[in-house]
Amino acid sequence: MSDYTYGNDYHYDRDADGIVTVTLDMAGQSANTMNTRYIPMMNEILGRLQSEEGLAGVVIASAKKTFFAGGDLNGLRAIERADEDSFARFEANKAPFRVMEKMQVPFVAAINGAALGGGYEICLACNHRVVVDDPAAVVGLPEVTLGILPGAGGVVRLTALLGLEKALPYLLEGKPSKPQAALKEGMVDEIVASRDDLIPAAKAWIKANPEAWQQPWDQKGFRYPGGDALSPRVRQTIMAAPAMLYKKTRGLMPAPAKILDIAVNSMRMGFEAALRMESRGICALAVTPEAKAAINTFFFGNQAIKSGKIRPEGPAWTVERAAVLGAGMMGGGIAWAQALAGLPTVLKDTDLAKAEKGKAYSQALADKRVARGRMSEATRDALLARITPSTEDADFAGVDLIIEAVFEDIDLKEKVIGASFGQLSENGIYASNTSTLPISVLAEFCPDPTRFIGLHFFSPVDKMKVVEIILGKKTSEETLRKAYDYVRQIGYMPIVVNDSRGFFTSRVFSTYLDEGMALMRDGMSPVAIERAAWLAGMPVGPLAVHDETSLVLSQKIRKTHEALDKRLGVEKGMPIDMEASNAVVDAMLDQGRGGRHYGGGFYDYAPDGSKSLWSGLSQFATGNGGVSVGEAKERLLYRQAIETLRCLNEGVLNTEVEANLGGIFAIGFPPHTGGAIQFIRGIGIDAFAARAAELAERYGDRFAIPEGALDRLRSPEAKAA
Structure with a gap:
C-alpha cells in the first residue's frame, strides 16, 4: 500500500x-x-x-x-x-x-x-x-x-x-x-x-x-x-x-x-x-474531431446551460399561470408544452372555435401518447384541463406570463400587445414569439418595455425543445432571469441572444435556404442539392424544408420587413443576403407553387404521400453547373457557420455554447460537427478562413468573414471554455 x-x-x-x-x-x-x-x-x-x-x-x-x-x-x-x-x-x-x-x-x-x-x-x-x-x-x-x-x-x-x-x-x-x-x-x-x-x-x-x-x-x-x-x-x-x-x-x-x-x-x-x-x-x-465536438458541445455545453452558468444571478422564479395569445399551430404547441409541465394556460384567439382547435392540438398529441402506452388517460385528462380556450382578455387577468403568438405582422402585434399587456400580474412578464421582428421595436407597444422580452419557440413545439430568448434594448436583467427560469420550468433549453433583425436562428436558417436557391441558380441539379445536404448531415434538404415552411410565408416575412424598413427609415434592415431566395420565391409563387400546404412547391405531392422534385425547377438554372457535391456540402455548411460567426462577432450571440447548441437543436446544423463554431474549430481556424476566402472570391461576399471575427475564437479564454 x-x-x-x-x-x-x-x-x-x-x-x-x-x-x-x-x-x-x-x-x-x-x-x-x-x-x-x-x-x-x-x-x-x-x-x-x-x-x-x-x-x-x-x-x-x-x-x-x-x-x-x-x-x-x-x-x-x-x-x-x-x-x-x-x-x-x-x-x-x-x-x-x-x-x-x-x-x-x-x-x-x-x-x-x-x-x-x-x-x-x-x-x-x-x-x-x-x-x-x-x-x-x-x-x-x-x-x-x-x-x-x-x-x-x-x-x-x-x-x-x-x-x-x-x-x-x-x-x-x-x-x-x-x-x-x-x-x-x-x-x-x-x-x-x-x-x-x-x-x-x-x-x-x-x-x-x-x-x-x-x-x-x-x-x-x-x-x-x-x-x-x-x-x-x-x-x-x-x-x-x-x-x-x-x-x-x-x-x-x-x-x-x-x-x-x-x-x-x-x-x-x-x-x-x-x-x-x-x-x-x-x-x-x-x-477524432467528432468525439472532441460531441464532448465539448453535448456534455460540457449542455452542462453549462443546465447548471445555470449562463443564467443571470437572482432568486428562482416560477410561473403559476400563463396565457398564450393566438391559437394557431405555434400557440397551440406552446400551450401543450406548458400544460405538459403542469402550468395552467389560457389559450386565447379572436374566435372560440379557433381557440378550441388550438386545444385540440394538445388533445391529439396526448391521445397519441395514450395509444402508445406513454401516458395514462387520467394524466391526459388532467393535462387538457389545464388549457382554457378563450376569446376574452379578462379570462387571463393577473397571469405571470403572457406569450403573444399571433401572425408575424407588426401592425397586428402592435394591436395585440397594447391591448393585453395590462392583464399581467404586478411582477409578471410579457413575451413575443416573433421569429424575426426586433424586440426593441415591439417593446414600444407596451407600457413597460423593461418587462418585455422575446421567447422564440420552434415548430413543432412538442419536438423542438429549445427556446431562443431575445433581449430588447430596455429588457431588464430581472425579466431575462424570469424568462430563463420559465424556459427551464417547462423543460426546454434556453438560448439567450441580443436583439437583431432575424436574431440568431432565423438569420442562420435563412442562409441555408438561400444557399440551396443559389446552388440551383448556379446550375446544380435539384436532386444533387438535396443529396449534398443529406450527406453534409442536415436533417432535411433546403428545397424540401422550404416547402414545409412554405414559400408564401417566406414572401410574407420579407414584405413585413420591407414595411418595417419604411417605418424605421432604413434601406435594408435584414443583415443577410437573400438575393437568390427572393428571386426564386417570387417566381414560384407567380406560378402557383407555394409549398406543400398549397399543393406543391419545389416538390410535387402525390395522393399516396410520396413526393418528387418539380420538373419546372430547371428554369432557375442560369449558371452552367459544374458544382460538385463536395463543394455544395461546403457551401451549405460554410454559409451557416459564417453567419453564426457574424452573430457572435456582432454581439447577437453571447457564447459559443449557445451558438453550437442553438444551431443544432433549433436549426438542425449537423450534430456530428458539435455546432457551427465547433465546426470551425474542427476544421482549424486558419484552414477555415482560407477556404472561406476561396468561396468568397468565387461566389461572393456572403462567404466573407468579417475582419477580426475569428480573433475571438483564438483567444485563450475561448480555448479554455
Whole structure:
C-alpha cells in the first residue's frame, strides 16, 4: 500500500459473515467519477480485499445521489494522439474489473441511482446487479452520444451478457434504461423497493450464492445468448446492421461503426483479446474531431446551460399561470408544452372555435401518447384541463406570463400587445414569439418595455425543445432571469441572444435556404442539392424544408420587413443576403407553387404521400453547373457557420455554447460537427478562413468573414471554455 491512502474516497466495512461493503464516496465531488484518483483508489480497495482472510463476498455501493457518473471527460478530451500512452491509460482503467472477476468471491452492485457509462461498466464486472425501484436509477452506456465507445469493458461485456441482437440498441443508441425495463432486458438482476433494501438484498444474494463468482464468459462452454457469430439469426443481424447504421449516421459518426465492429468481433476471439481490441477502439475514437465536438458541445455545453452558468444571478422564479395569445399551430404547441409541465394556460384567439382547435392540438398529441402506452388517460385528462380556450382578455387577468403568438405582422402585434399587456400580474412578464421582428421595436407597444422580452419557440413545439430568448434594448436583467427560469420550468433549453433583425436562428436558417436557391441558380441539379445536404448531415434538404415552411410565408416575412424598413427609415434592415431566395420565391409563387400546404412547391405531392422534385425547377438554372457535391456540402455548411460567426462577432450571440447548441437543436446544423463554431474549430481556424476566402472570391461576399471575427475564437479564454 502506498504512503498516501485513498480511504477518504470510500468506506470499507466487513460484517460478521465475511462480506465487505465498499461504499464509493469520492471526496470533494457530488458524484463518483473515473478521475485521476480512481485507479489508485480501486487498486487500494482490491489490495485490501485480496488480503482479507475468509472473505465471503463484496458489495459495491455508493454514498452519492448517483451510483457512479462515469469517465473523466476533461482528461479524455485532452488526449491528442492515439499512441501507446493513451492505450495504456485505457487498459489501466479497465484492469480493476478483471481483477474483481478473478477473485473467486461474488461481487454485487447495489445501484442506488444512475449508473451510466463507467458506472454501469463497474456493474457489468459484478456477478449480480441490484437496483432500487426509482426512475432516476437508470443504467446504460451512453458513450456513443459523445463520439466514443464504452472503453472499460462495456462493449465486450454487454454483448456477452445480452447477446449481440439485444446489446446493439443499447450500445449504438446509448439510451438509458429505467429499473423495470433494465430487469426485463437482463441489464440488472433484481429490484428492491427502497435504498435501505439494497445492501441487505445484495448480502442475501451472496449468502445464497457463495460459489457464483465466475462470470458466464469465463466458464467453459460459454455460449452467447441468442447465438454465437455463426448462428443464422446472428449472421443475419451482422449482415443487415451496417446498412441500417449508415442510414442513420450517413457515415458521419465513426463511433457507432467502431462499436458494431468490436461487438461483432468480440464474439470471434478470446475475452482478453476482445478487451484489448476495445481499448484500441476508444483510443482511436478519442482523438477524432467528432468525439472532441460531441464532448465539448453535448456534455460540457449542455452542462453549462443546465447548471445555470449562463443564467443571470437572482432568486428562482416560477410561473403559476400563463396565457398564450393566438391559437394557431405555434400557440397551440406552446400551450401543450406548458400544460405538459403542469402550468395552467389560457389559450386565447379572436374566435372560440379557433381557440378550441388550438386545444385540440394538445388533445391529439396526448391521445397519441395514450395509444402508445406513454401516458395514462387520467394524466391526459388532467393535462387538457389545464388549457382554457378563450376569446376574452379578462379570462387571463393577473397571469405571470403572457406569450403573444399571433401572425408575424407588426401592425397586428402592435394591436395585440397594447391591448393585453395590462392583464399581467404586478411582477409578471410579457413575451413575443416573433421569429424575426426586433424586440426593441415591439417593446414600444407596451407600457413597460423593461418587462418585455422575446421567447422564440420552434415548430413543432412538442419536438423542438429549445427556446431562443431575445433581449430588447430596455429588457431588464430581472425579466431575462424570469424568462430563463420559465424556459427551464417547462423543460426546454434556453438560448439567450441580443436583439437583431432575424436574431440568431432565423438569420442562420435563412442562409441555408438561400444557399440551396443559389446552388440551383448556379446550375446544380435539384436532386444533387438535396443529396449534398443529406450527406453534409442536415436533417432535411433546403428545397424540401422550404416547402414545409412554405414559400408564401417566406414572401410574407420579407414584405413585413420591407414595411418595417419604411417605418424605421432604413434601406435594408435584414443583415443577410437573400438575393437568390427572393428571386426564386417570387417566381414560384407567380406560378402557383407555394409549398406543400398549397399543393406543391419545389416538390410535387402525390395522393399516396410520396413526393418528387418539380420538373419546372430547371428554369432557375442560369449558371452552367459544374458544382460538385463536395463543394455544395461546403457551401451549405460554410454559409451557416459564417453567419453564426457574424452573430457572435456582432454581439447577437453571447457564447459559443449557445451558438453550437442553438444551431443544432433549433436549426438542425449537423450534430456530428458539435455546432457551427465547433465546426470551425474542427476544421482549424486558419484552414477555415482560407477556404472561406476561396468561396468568397468565387461566389461572393456572403462567404466573407468579417475582419477580426475569428480573433475571438483564438483567444485563450475561448480555448479554455
